[in-house]
Amino acid sequence: MSSTPQFDYDDFCSRMGGNQALMGVVAKEFIRESAEIIALLDIAVEQLDYAEIKRLAHRLKGASAEVSATTLHQASQMLGSAAEAKDNQEIKARLGVILASHNVVGKDIKQVLAL
Known part of the structure; x- marks a missing residue:
């Protein structure tokens, strides 16, 4: 098996x-849970609910670390910091990175693990 830029297979293994x-179990749970978190993040960002953004970013950071989704983990950490600083521009930028990374890492995980 091989790693991808978004998903470190060796670390996950x-x-x-x-x-x-x-x-397989952990990866499937990540795919389900992370999609739920991102849907809630969209709402929290729209409502400028900084505490909720920070809380959800922390959950996503933990979930992405568990499956070695490095870019998603880093972007989630940065989103939490942006929420703490109430930096709307950075929040929107990090959310964009998270959305793009989540799409790629989900495909990478499914392909690498044959889910």
């Missing part, structure tokens, strides 16, 4: 102890 079945 190491985190899961090489257990392919566990990797």
Whole structure:
């Protein structure tokens, strides 16, 4: 298996102890949960609910770290910081990166793990 720029397969495999079945379960849960978080993030950003943006960014950061989605993890961390600073321009920029990265990482995970 190989890693992609958005998804570090080797790191994910190491985190899961090489257990392919566990990797599949965790990856499927990530795909479901992250889509839910992003839908809620869209609403929170529209409403300028900084506390909710920060909370959701933290959840997405943790979920993306669990599956070694490096770009998504970094963008989520930066979104949380932007929400704390109430920087609307940066919030919108980070959300754009998150949306693009999420689309790519979901495809990468499905392809690499044959989900």
